[in-house]
Amino acid sequence: MQLNSFDEWSPLREAIVGSATNYTSHERELSFDLFFHDNLANDNASRSEWYYPRLSPSGQGQSPASSRLPIxxxxxxxxxxxxxxxxxxxQSLGVTVHRxxxxxASTSRVQTPAWEASVVPPLNVRDNTLIVGDEIIETPPMIRSRYFETKFLGPVFNEYFRQGARWTVMPRPWMTDASFDLSYARNTAGGPTEPIEDPQQSPYDVGMEMMIDGAQCLRLGRDLVVNIATVNHAMGCDWLERHLEGRFRVHRVHKLSDSxxxxxxxxxxxxxxxxxxxAVADKLPEPLRKWDLIVPPEPKHNNFPQYDDDDLILTSPFIDLNVLSTSPDTVLVNEACPELMRKLEQQGFTVVPVRHRHRRLFGGGFHCFTLDTVRDGGAEDYLG
Incomplete structure (x- = not known):
């Protein structure tokens, strides 16, 4: 089928589901700590201070072993x-699944002229790609270890391109320390300390650069709502506005989260x-404040596995709000969340319970782990 995805709820026909094969470790460095800032600061109580060993410049040896945390x-x-x-x-719901x-296993590092880092599998495939209608947009990565992640989706993208899809790659950042806007982390309690106070110079510094993820965008027909927390995000949103002008309207919201x-x-x-x-709705564009709101129950601690002190928690307890709609009345929900399932059923939704145990360790829920490429909907005007 041809690429067609304008919203988050229309009947789903095709989707990509991520892969975790050969996922071995997290690498603590500046881009990682900034990306996961809110949860590193608030959800790892046993660690009183965050510090990351410096990434070695390319060609000057490997990063210190202590920066890589085995999984x-x-x-x-x-x-x-x-x-x-x-x-x-x-697949049981009639969706064609791509992987x-x-x-x-032999690919352990990603390297550019400016830095090197461990490689991360294409698990959270929502992050580095934005599907808008008939166009694939590869977004500029925010974590160094994910720099080439969309290459693993290349065979799927190639097929959609052959069927007529547009395929665009946003400018790729150098991602030196000087590329990152540190203000959000500096102005938020807790979080990484050393990289905030002592960013390192590089011969490849060009100043702040655009970095934004597809998962910062809420797709509503011909409208996109984009979360902005840093200058990096704002630059990426500038690019989206200019690129999509005349086809989509872009609405900015500010600091709903760190990303x-x-x-x-x-x-x-x-x-x-x-x-x-x-309170989240108060920050949304005015037309969306008139929509009905479903506020899920507070997460229960017994909904989550218990982890050891050396296990790094990357998401908040609210990660299970990250559901996936396969139609306007059908939603995939983590089976560990009976309270959320009951809440959605009370609102008339058919809930499909699916197991997902370690979402807090791998940074994503069902919406994160999937990229919907074909839905029935079009460029409708839902905001007026």
């Missing part, structure tokens, strides 16, 4: 089981939003 293999194995379950659930290329919007607010159908709290 226990049993978590990766269980994550791969759960990804297979997500794919099976979608990215896997990271080969992604899809664990703060999701549109489940026209006129209905799932929001973390009513």
């Amino acid at each position: 226990k293999q049993r978590y990766v194995d269980e994550l791969n089981e759960d990804l297979a379950g997500i794919a099976q659930a979608l 990215p290329m896997n990271v080969d 992604h919007i899809d664990s703060m607010v999701l549109a489940l159908r026209p006129g209905t939003l799932l929001v973390r709290s009513e």
Whole structure:
């Protein structure tokens, strides 16, 4: 089928489900700490101070071993089981599922002239790609280890391109320390300390650069709502506005979170939003404040696995708000969240429970792990 995806709820026909094959570690460095700032600061209580060893400039040796935090293999194995379950659930609903290329076990590093880092598999495929109608837009990455992540989606993108899709790559940043706007982290309690006070110079410094993720965008027909927390995001949004002018309207919201919007607010159908709290709606464009709000119950601690002190928590307890709609009345929800399932059923939704155990360790829920490429909807005007 041809690429066509304008919103978050129209009947889903095709989607990409991410891969965690050969996911071995997290690498603590500036871009990682800034991206996960809110949760590193607030959800790892056993760690009193954050520090990252410097990434070595390319050609000057490897990064210090202590910067790489191994992930226990049993978590990766269980994550791969759960990804297979997500794919099976979608297929049972008539959705064609595509999978990215896997990271080969021999590929452990990503390297540019400015830096090197560990490589991350294409798991959270929502992040580095924005689908707008019949166009694939590869967005400029925000984490160094994910710099070439969209290359693993290349075979799927190639096929859509052959079928007529547009395919655009936003400018790629150098991602030196000077590229990042540090103001959000500096002005937020907690979080990484050393990289905020002592960014390192590089011969490749060009000043702040555009960096923005597709998951910062809420798609509503011909409208995009984009979360902006840094100068990097604002520059990326500038690019989107100019590139999409005449086809889509772009609406900015500010500091809903440090980056992604899809664990703060999701549109489940026209006129209905799932929001973390009513306060979130106050920051949305005025027409969206008139939509019905579903506020989920507070997450229960027994909904999550218990982890060891050396396991790095990357998402807040609200990660299960990150659901995936397959139609205006059908939603994939984590089976560990009976309270959320009951809430959605009370609002007339059909809930499809699916297992997803380690979402707090791998930074994503069902919406993050999937990229919808074909839906039935079009460029409707939902905001007036």
